[in-house]
Amino acid sequence: MADQPLLTYRLATSPAPLQASTPDTAAQGRITLAVTPGDQDTYVESVQIAVPADGLSGGAYFAEQPDFSSDDDQWVTGSAVQVSAEHLGLDGDAQFYRAIFHYRGDDSQPVSGTVHLGVSGPLGDSTGTLELHISERSGPDPDELEVRRRTVPLVVTAPVFYLQAFLARSDESATVPKTKFAAGNSPYLSWESNGAYFRVYGGDGQIVHQGPETFFTLDARYLTMDTTYTVEASMSPGGEGSGSSFEQIYQYATLTLTVTDPTLAGLTVQGGIEGQSGLKLSGAADLRSTLAVGGSVTADSELTVFGSVSARGDIDVNGDMTVYSTLDVNGTLKANGDLGVNGTLTANGQVEAVGGDHYVRIRELRGPYGEHLHINSAIDVLSGCDVTMQEHLNVIKDIKINGHGVLSDKDNIGLYNNYYGGYLYASTYEKDSDRRIPYVWVPGNRVDESHWQISRD
Incomplete structure (x- = not known):
């Protein structure tokens, strides 16, 4: 009997546990092995992975040749082949899919670090135990390598309706998930499920995608502010069952995406707002504390601030603007309605009220500290x-x-x-x-x- 491997193998599966296929739906199974050296120096020539190719082994199996992969270029595998149980040193007539990962690193040095080996493909319709056979040629001395084997039993259950791993990426080719995007981006959304039909809802309940696929690219017009998206999975091909008494079964998963430059229809803030760039509001804004913006402020409706306002750019308000403390503007200040400031109004740029029906009401007018007040226009004092x-x-x-x-x-x-x-x-x-x-x-x-x-x- 061969000795146990010197390397350590930690396994994970997706789904967990693995699920058998049905006559109508092929269930994909994915196995990942995290391979690391043990406590002693280990020299390795190769690692062989084999999985059942039919039910003659007495348990679950892969319905067709799976993909074998590695995340490290130093571990190279050739084409996977189908071999007999005898070829693997096992009893019986079962067939197996096998791949050998050859170590291409410095064979004069013990292996180090972690390499991830993967097996993925459609499973057969049998449940029970899927035996994963590991065989490594290794040893504590580079001149004394021998074959060491281990069998890992993996549970395969009957199909269970599942929905999981709802993720967003920058695009289809990206491998790193993310949840933060700029407005107008079109993130690639994907999920894992054995359902037959899916609908994806935006935060307002609007359907942003539907169909049998488990992925899509979100239209940019649906990503203007922080939004939680909900994917609904069903087993019916069209998403709806038939028959007056039929009640569909659904699975749901949610994903929240944040937008770095959102467009808001309205904003009520009890604390302060601080922006490093511009702030654009399509609706009314009611702030109970300070508004500090590193760029410009644009409001398509009323802007009310119960604290101070500081903007390093322009302020343009299409409705009334009321500030209950200091107003500090380094650019142009435009208000198409009333402008009320209960504190200090400081403008290092222009303040304009040039329309025929616009006016500025001031109790006391002063020049800059230590300087005269300059009036660069004619003054008409009205009758009365x-x-x-x-x-x-x-x-x-x-x-x-x-x-x-x-x-x-x-x-x-x-x-x-x-x-x-x-x-x-x-x-x-x-x-x-x-x-x-x-x-x-x-x-x-x-x-x-x-x-x-x-x-x-």
């Missing part, structure tokens, strides 16, 4: 509105009322007599040493003596 200055009014040019200039201290003027005509001027005639006699210059033109200066008491 007064202007009150608590301190000085400094005007570089004229102040006009009804198109006429307003006189001020130090202004030079001329006094024209509308009745007789002519400008009042100071003559050279003195009444006495303290007083000079003024006259009116009848020719009407200005003379040097007709310029007078206004002085404030």
